[in-house]
Amino acid sequence: MSDTGTRKAEPIAITGAGVVTPIGQDLDTFWAGLVTGVSGIGEIERFPVADLRVTRGGEIKKLPPPPGSPRQPPACRASRLLLAAAHEALESAGLRDALPPPDRIAVVVGTALGGIDDAARAVRGEGGIRAAVGALYDGPTRHLARWVGAEGPVLTVATACAAGATSLGVAADLLRRGSVDVALAGGVDVLCRFVQRGFNVLRSLTREEVRPFDRRRTGLLLGEAAAIVVLERGPSALGRRPASLGWLLGHASTADGVHVTAPDPEGRGLELAVRLALREAGLAAADVDFVSAHGTGTLANDRAETEVFRRVFGPRAAHIPVNSIKAHLGHTMGAAATLEAIMCLLAGRYGQVPPTLNYAEPDPACDLDCVPNAARRYRPRVSLSTSLGFGGCNAALVLASG
Amino acid sequence: MRGGPQTVAEPTGIRAAEIPAPRLTGVGLLTGEPDRVTGPTGLVPAPTPAVDGDRFRRATRECLLAMTAARAAVGDAGLDARDVGGERTGVVYVTACAYAGANRAFLEDERSTTLHFPYTSPSAVSAEVTIELGIRGPYVTLAGGGTTTLGAVWYAAGWLADGLADRVLVLAVETMAEVRDLFVRARRLYRPPLVEGAACLVLEPGAGWWIRWASAVARASRASVAVAGVLDAVLREARPAVVAPGAGAGPLARAEARVLAARGVDHTCMPEARAGEGLACGPLVSLARARASGAAGPCLVTAAWRGEYAALLWPFS
Numbered sequence: 001m002s003d004t005g006t007r008k009a010e011p012i013a014i015t016g017a018g019v020v021t022p023i024g025q026d027l028d029t030f031w032a033g034l035v036t037g038v039s040g041i042g043e044i045e046r047f048p049v050a051d052l053r054v055t056r057g058g059e060i061k062k063l064p065p066p067p068g069s070p071r072q073p074p075a076c077r078a079s080r081l082l083l084a085a086a087h088e089a090l091e092s093a094g095l096r097d098a099l100p101p102p103d104r105i106a107v108v109v110g111t112a113l114g115g116i117d118d119a120a121r122a123v124r125g126e127g128g129i130r131a132a133v134g135a136l137y138d139g140p141t142r143h144l145a146r147w148v149g150a151e152g153p154v155l156t157v158a159t160a161c162a163a164g165a166t167s168l169g170v171a172a173d174l175l176r177r178g179s180v181d182v183a184l185a186g187g188v189d190v191l192c193r194f195v196q197r198g199f200n201v202l203r204s205l206t207r208e209e210v211r212p213f214d215r216r217r218t219g220l221l222l223g224e225a226a227a228i229v230v231l232e233r234g235p236s237a238l239g240r241r242p243a244s245l246g247w248l249l250g251h252a253s254t255a256d257g258v259h260v261t262a263p264d265p266e267g268r269g270l271e272l273a274v275r276l277a278l279r280e281a282g283l284a285a286a287d288v289d290f291v292s293a294h295g296t297g298t299l300a301n302d303r304a305e306t307e308v309f310r311r312v313f314g315p316r317a318a319h320i321p322v323n324s325i326k327a328h329l330g331h332t333m334g335a336a337a338t339l340e341a342i343m344c345l346l347a348g349r350y351g352q353v354p355p356t357l358n359y360a361e362p363d364p365a366c367d368l369d370c371v372p373n374a375a376r377r378y379r380p381r382v383s384l385s386t387s388l389g390f391g392g393c394n395a396a397l398v399l400a401s402g
Numbered sequence: 403m404r405g406g407p408q409t410v411a412e413p414t415g416i417r418a419a420e421i422p423a424p425r426l427t428g429v430g431l432l433t434g435e436p437d438r439v440t441g442p443t444g445l446v447p448a449p450t451p452a453v454d455g456d457r458f459r460r461a462t463r464e465c466l467l468a469m470t471a472a473r474a475a476v477g478d479a480g481l482d483a484r485d486v487g488g489e490r491t492g493v494v495y496v497t498a499c500a501y502a503g504a505n506r507a508f509l510e511d512e513r514s515t516t517l518h519f520p521y522t523s524p525s526a527v528s529a530e531v532t533i534e535l536g537i538r539g540p541y542v543t544l545a546g547g548g549t550t551t552l553g554a555v556w557y558a559a560g561w562l563a564d565g566l567a568d569r570v571l572v573l574a575v576e577t578m579a580e581v582r583d584l585f586v587r588a589r590r591l592y593r594p595p596l597v598e599g600a601a602c603l604v605l606e607p608g609a610g611w612w613i614r615w616a617s618a619v620a621r622a623s624r625a626s627v628a629v630a631g632v633l634d635a636v637l638r639e640a641r642p643a644v645v646a647p648g649a650g651a652g653p654l655a656r657a658e659a660r661v662l663a664a665r666g667v668d669h670t671c672m673p674e675a676r677a678g679e680g681l682a683c684g685p686l687v688s689l690a691r692a693r694a695s696g697a698a699g700p701c702l703v704t705a706a707w708r709g710e711y712a713a714l715l716w717p718f719s
Contacts, residue, residue: 007564103416103618103631112523114545116505122584123509132587133708136499137524137545142708151619151628152416153553154710156545158524166542173560179419179616194509198519252566255493255541257532260520269538272489276540276566391525392532393541 008282011247011400012172016093016230017342018085022058022223022329026088030339031346033328034354035375040329041210041221047193054205057191058223058330075127076118076134077190079143081226082109086144086184092245093230099182102151106180107144108171109156110163110187111334112389115139116194140188144228152180159253160389161294163187164227164337165397169251175233186228189333196222202261204298212295212324212356213302213370215363220296223330227338244402246345249382250281256392263301263388267308270386270394274312277396283382285312288320288398290353290380292340293368294388295324296331305386306366321378322368327357337387341397344383348401351379416631418614418638419556422563423717424570428479428604429690430471433680434597443585444594445578446678457534462521464500464577465530467600472531472571475602479569487536492567494554495528496574498547498681498707503580527575539567548648548684548705549617549712555605555685556615556714562607574682575600593650597678601686611719614638617712620654629657629711636702636713637665643699644718645669646688649706650679658704658711667702681707689716 019026022040023033033040040058049055063080066073067087074080090096099105114137121127122135133139138156145154153174157167164187171185189195199205199222206219231248254276256269263270278285293305309317325343332339347353352375359372385397434446450463451470458466476486504521511518520526525543532541540561544550551574558570578585578596585596616635620628629649645662647669649655662669680687685703692701697718704713 101415103628111545119502119505120509122587123506129587132584135502135584137501138498138550138708145619151621153617153712154546154619155550155553158543158545159541160523160525160543170542170557173557174419177419177421177560178417194505194522197512198508198522201515201519253541254489255528255532255538257487257536257538259533260526260529268489269541272538389525390520390523391529391543393525393529393543 007279009280010176011249012175013232013234013244014229014246015232015244016089018088019227020081020084021225022060025064035352052200057221059191074143076115078140078188082140082144082188083147085226085228089228089230102149104181105150106152106174106183107150107154108167108185109141110167112160113189159393160391161333162387162389162393162395163334165387165395166253171231172248183231184228186338187334188226189335191222191224209358210297210327211358212297213366214359215361217297219298221330223332225332225335227335246402247400249400250277250398252276253395261390263304267304271308273394273396277398281398287382288384290383291322292344292385293322293324294386295326303365318367321353321371323356323371340385344399345401348380353378416616416618416635418616418635420612420614421559423608423611423613424559424562424605425608426693427606428475430474430602431690432471433599439595443582445582446595446597447579448598464527464575468527468531468575471600471602475604479604483535489538490568491537492540492561492570493528494558494572495543496551496554496682497524500575500577547681547707549707549710551682551685552705552712552714558605569606573602574686576681576683592679595678597680599683601683603686611717614715620711625653626657630661632711632713633661636715640700642702644692644697644701646703648684648704654706654711
């Protein structure tokens with residue numbers, strides 16, 4: 001691992017956030033569910049699963065109403081989730097009725113599946129041109145941009161399950177380089193037969209509970225969600241001083257170059273992402289006092305992440321609180337990293353770290369302080385959030401609470 | 403605006419994002435031959451290359467195209483796999499639809515296996531390239547057409563300017579044959595013929611000058627305003643020596659022609675750069691052909707995709 005030096009980038013303010021998840025369709029409910037250990041995992045009801053090995057997941061049972069639109073809501077489920085999350089994010093940023101000019105707003109959304117339900121309809125010959133166009137991965141992002149009225153850059157990040165972190169990093173770069181004044185960034189993915197069947201054939205899904213970092217862990221379960229944050233430059237270009245939820249200090253996304261689906265067992269790409277993100281933040285590993293891990297509950301992921309934390313933090317790795325919220329929500333793919341970033345900021349705001357659920361037997365290969373089963377009173381100042389995805393994608397975010 | 407938040411009606415200034423220009427040191431192109439147009443979509447198929455190695459026996463067509471273009475670009479840059487392996491090489495990969503065939507196959511065939519599902523992810527294509535070349539540096543996959551590719555070039559230049567990498571491979575791949583019937587339904591998105599292919603550029607740190615990139619959603623009623631805003635922001639006082647227009651036909655293309663004509667710029671000076679719609683590959687093909695033509699002076703590359711218009715000014719000196 002080369003010396004990554006020091007390079008401090010301008011911190012980017014996170015001025016609002018919105019979520020739609022299996023445990024809550026607004027920030028307050030989401031947070032309450034996290035700290036009280038609510039699980040959104042259950043039997044999947046929306047599509048046929050009887051023939052699949054695993055039939056459970058983090059399904060949103062009732063879609064939120066389309067925000068503020070008299071028109072017919074979008075048929076695309078991912079778009080509906082995104083719009084609801086963006087609505088809350090803009091409200092909480094105080095921007096709902098005070099956005100900058102349209103061409104000064106960017107939209108950057110990460111996704112692992114894009115408009116996959118439109119793709120399924122299009123392939124069946126249903127839905128006409130709407131489904132054919134929506135089937136592309138950038139369909140939901142463009143839907144959101146239209147709804148917001150954003151006319152600046154519209155980008156869709158497709159780094160699989162790391163996309164919800166990479167999207168925040170790309171949006172921050174657009175802001176730092178002066179392309180726009182406000183960016184809506186985040187991630188979305190829906191639970192559908194396509195992806196449930198896909199992970200089923202890969203045998204990545206567990207028939208038991210999701211147990212991140214536990215010795216008996218046997219795999220992940222999928223979930224669906226949308227999460228959006230509003231990003232602005234610190235000294236607001238809008239001439240206001242927004243009440244900030246927190247700050248994005250640093251970001252990096254890197255490649256493993258090892259395997260199409262499995263993480264590098266040594267985690268070299270993830271380690272580089274962490275070091276580059278810290279470098280961008282102008283911080284040392286010693287400054288990090290909380291880690292939100294990807295923590296899928298698979299043997300390979302949790303072991304690789306632990307290896308990386310040991311190398312980055314040294315002996316401190318065993319003592320820094322590290323959690324995974326995948327047992328609450330399932331793995332929400334493109335939305336996961338954005339949800340975890342929001343969780344880090346809320347932990348700083350409320351002085352509590354949500355637990356890692358279903359943790360019972362320590363694994364010597366994952367000897368971390370996993371905040372097992374009950375929330376902990378603790379107010380992190382600087383958090384690290386790590387993410388991994390298909391295609392050897394890694395991402396790291398360094399965040400500070402407001 | 404469709405029930406969304408209130409925004410100011412008129413643009414107050416599209417700004418170009420400026421960044422130190424990299425050098426374009428390597429090019430790998432595989433595009434279909436325009437005289438082989440087939441079917442109602444006017445599809446120009448790209449020949450599937452043969453790639454050595456057991457790992458590629460089951461790889462998708464888009465992976466083989468990507469590998470071949472990346473190897474060619476690395477070789478053209480005077481590098482080999484040992485040079486590009488490791489954490490000092492970055493990859494930015496863009497595609498509008500090179501995953502759609504794999505998605506369709508998995509949707510339609512319930513007997514699909516572990517060999518198929520991973521390749522439904524766009525990042526599988528870039529993964530194969532990073533695995534083959536041992537690349538572990540900065541890495542982003544973007545989904546979108548030519549406007550996204552122009553943003554990707556700018557983003558790659560940012561990594562070089564920030565010292566995050568010694569070189570970046572900007573890669574685009576498009577395969578459409580497997581979903582050509584969907585393109586028939588979505589024909590308003592593009593101007594035929596659709597050209598399959600793969601394009602890879604190797605960018606390395608440069609010196610002097612800057613590249614400028616701007617992008618804006620150009621809704622029909624304000625197409626002229628947005629196109630003019632983007633071009634004004636990118637060109638400023640510059641007079642491009644080469645123009646590779648990518649707006650196809652329709653209001654954006656007409657607005658582009660008007661704005662450039664008003665500036666005294668011949669917007670048809672390199673129309674052959676983009677014979678057909680290459681989606682994400684288009685802008686990379688343009689830059690490659692501008693370099694091959696020996697362009698001396700700034701090159702303006704434009705693109706349109708799903709109502710968005712973007713432009714990039716690249717200095718060839």
